[in-house]
Amino acid sequence: MPIKIALAGNPNCGKTTLFNHLTGANQYVGNWPGVTVEKKEGRLKSHDDVIIQDLPGIYSLSPYTLEEVVARNYLVTEKPDVILNIIDGTNIERNLYLTTQLIELGIPVVMAVNMIDLVRKNGDRIDVKKLGAALGCEVHTISALKGEGCIEAAEAAVKLAGKPRTAELPHVFTGSVEHAIAHIEESISDKVDPGLLRWYAIKLFERDEKVQQQLALPADLARHIDQHIADCEKELDDDAESIITNQRYTYIAGVVAKSVAKKRAVHSLTTSDKIDRVVTNRIAALPIFALVMAAVYAIAMGGTPISIGTMATEWTNEVLFGEIVPPAVEGFLTSIGCADWLVSLINDGIVTGVGAVLGFVPQMLVLFFLLSILEDVGYMARIAFIMDRIFRKFGLSGKSFIPMLIGTGCGVPGVMASRTIENDRDRKMTIMTTCFIPCGAKMPIIGLFAGAIFGGSTLVAVSAYFIGVAAIIVSGIILKKTKMFAGDPAPFVMELPAYHIPAWGNVLRATWERGWSFIKRAGTVILASTVVLWFLQGFGFTDGAFGMVEDNNNSLLAAIGGAVSFVFAPLGFGTWQATVATVTGLIAKENVVATLAQLFGYAGEVSENGEEIWGLIPTHFTALTAYSFMIFNLLCAPCFAAMGAIKREMNNGKWTAFAIGYMCVFAYAVSLMVYQIGGLITGEVSFGIGTVAALIVLAGMIWMLVRKNPYDGKEEQTLKASRMEAAR
Structure with missing residues (x-):
């Protein structure tokens, strides 16, 4: 039987750095069964029979967050052979709270006092013999960042594994x-x-x-x-x-x-404290944050000369999966005599699907790299702290802001960034609302209608972002008044670690893990979906015979679109072309523009914002129907890649379906109100069933926003009732 070592400690105590140092490449990353908390385990270097389980960073074994539930369940039910408890030597008093709880579990404990290099630099001294004697466990000093003492601490844990406890439990209570x-x-x-x-x-x-x-x-x-x-x-x-x-x-x-x-006087400020006086200042914090994130966005996803991510993504999409791979694959398949349908399946279905996934990867890797640096140096914790005051008013945690900000570039990394939120309820709500923010792939839709219908007005793009933000705020208020999401956002308890130079090994490892996770999970979803849509768009009935069709007006997709287009009639765009464009937009939102061009009979190449078909758009859309169509496609279910990311982060099929369903219903409700009520004002729509429905939806939404939360205090009442029952 292999020896199991549980690595336990507070967030930002250096646990991940130690885990990486002890295991190297012998790591396995996944999720804990049934939850979205990341699970890491690996084998100790030079010890194939020693498994190290990296538990989530926690402050205590009280089950307030999902991480604490996971760690507690593992320690109590799995009972590892030994616990290697990492504590931050620069803030030892707070870290020891968890230590006292771990010792009470009766499992052998070896304590590793981390950041001992900083302790020495500060002129402080820790007497490990006295500390160990008081707690009744073996104590080692380490510097995970520099590798000092790490192997020795792990070896001590291996020797102690499985042995009965001999030291008396510390007398904590009196x-x-x-x-x-x-x-x-x-x-x-x-x-x-x-x-x-x-x-x-x-x-x-x-x-x-x-x-x-x-x-x-x-x-x-x-x-x-x-x-x-x-x-x-x-x-x-x-x-x-x-x-x-x-x-x-x-x-x-x-x-x-x-x-x-301690050498330092209690009242003296550290370098990190002095920096925080500026970056967390009530006035300066938001402007500084805006500049930092603007730089990150410019490098990863912007349209500037320094936009490394954008240049790499454009090359991947336009050159690699535009000029190189498809012709090569088609030429090879044709040379070996493959049937036309098979060539189309592999080239238009599979290669296109893979390209759609991999095209975003360079951009995402650059973004993940930059965010990992900010996270490792300690700035990301400050951002969440700054935004918490604002977001808490809408039922969201300050940590929800980061995914939404990232989502302006791409919904996929935005959704994946939600895993920094410990509270499961807050995390799910953030995942459900992040994709309301218009991402880069939705900009062609905005550009198409702004140019073709609204004379290139910048107010159209501005309104799209305001609607996205409003959708998040409205959803936050409404969902918090439901049983599933009831309760205040989790108490904002987050360590503000000392600023330090990033550990490049950690940064690169985190970047790769996040990128590879997307490729594996989202890739499978989008690939399967692309193949299905290829079949529906490429096959149909012509002259009573079923087969491949050249004109997609005869395809199965067109038939299905025509059959269900009535669903969108109350929104003002009940044509099969608009319906099909909405469906193909699920592959990638920028597909909407190309699909409309193709279905409206334009045979040439179309630029990103569809300038070539601006003259055709007014013949099929009015200003009101165009705006309704745009809003629905901005707020409804995201692309398949983002859906794959939602599935990955929800880790539950029912919750994934609920999240996507909620987005579609919310988008439908907003578009219905825009078209029906707006049309009533402009005279484009006559008063009828659709208008009545829109007014009912508007009244219902207002009522849900202003009504008293029926679940306020319910958690406290339930707790009191259970205690009274136990007393009886």
Whole structure:
């Protein structure tokens, strides 16, 4: 049996850097079963029989975030052979809170005090012998960034793995609290694993609902335990969870006072503090942030001479998958005598599908690289902190801003950036709303109608972004008043790590992992979808016979589009051409322009914003129907690549379907109101069933925005009710 080492620690304590140093290339990255939290495991260098499991960064074993639930479930149910606990030596007092909880699990613990190089630079001293004696575990000093002491700490964990604990558990709690916990231990000793007895007793004292449900104690025993807890609460005039927290920190303060000597005066500012006075300043923070992200966007996705990502993507799309690969594939297949349908399938279906995926990869890799640098130096945590005050008013976390900002370039990396949000509820809502922001692929649609219908007015593009932002705000307010998303955004608890030079190994590894994840997951979805659409667009009935068609007006796609076009009639664009363009836009949004050109009879090459067909557009669209069509295509389901990313991040088919369905329904509702109510004002639409429906939708949306949240306080009420029931 291989030895299992669990790597546990706070966020930004250097755990990932240590994991990379210990495992090298022997890593496996995926998701924990059933959740979107990233799972990393690898084999220790030169030890094929030692598996290191990198747990999510957490502050405690209280299940407030999805990461904490994952880490707690793994430690309690899987029970690794040993825990390698990494703590930030520059902020040791806060890090030790998790340490005291880990020790109580009864699993052997080796502590690795990281960033010891910075500790020395600050002139501080940590007495590891005194620290280890106080906590009852072995302590090593390391610098994960420089590789100092890392292997030694891992080797110590290997030696300790599986051995019974010999040191006495630290006396964290005192007085009546210790007495109550000891009494609970005695009461449940025959019901839990002896190694976890202390941990279960403390969790019962804290009135942890999950533990209460798991143990399902008899009513008389539950009442007896609750009485002990109530006596402590009355004596100390506080709730049980706060009592435990306060006594932990009191104990930790004593340990730190004995084993840590700080040279720096408590009131003196570090270099990071001085920088934060500027970059998190109430006035300067947003302008600085705008400049930083403008630079990132310009390099990764802009249209400037420094836009490395855009140049690479254009070359991939136009040269590699435009001039090189398709002719080569077609020539090869023709030379070996492949049938026309097979040549079309491979070239127009598979190659086109792969090209559609890989075309975005250079842009995404550059963006991921730059964002990984910002993340590694510590700036991304500051951005979330800055935006939290604003986004919290709309039911979203400050961390939701980053995905939405990235989404202005491409929805795929925008959706993938949502995994920085710990709270599962907030993460799902962010995924569902990120693609409302017009991405680069939607700009050709805006450019087409702005030029063909609105005289090139820049207000059209500006309004598109405002509508995207409004859709996010409205959705945030409405969804927070539903049972699925009820409750305040998760408390904003995030470490603001000290600024430091990025670890280039971490940056490159993170960039590759994110890019490869997209290629694997989104690629399979878009490839399969492209093949299906190739078949529908290339085959149909001509003169009563089924086969390949040259005129796509005779294709299955045209037939299906004609059959379902009535669905879009209330939105003002109920023609089969507009319907088919909307469907092909699911492959890639920029396909809408090319599809309209083809279906309106233009046979030449079409530029990005479709200038060649500007004269044809007014014959099929009015200003109102064009605006309605544009809004629907901007807000509805994104391209297949983004859908693949949504599936990847949701990690659940039902939630993926719900997210895509919500976007389509919301887009339909907004377009319906724009066309029907707008047409009533301009005289283009007569009062009828469609107008009534639009007014009902408008009234319903306003009501959902202004109504009182029926779920306010429900979580607290449920908690109180369960406690009262346990007391009875």
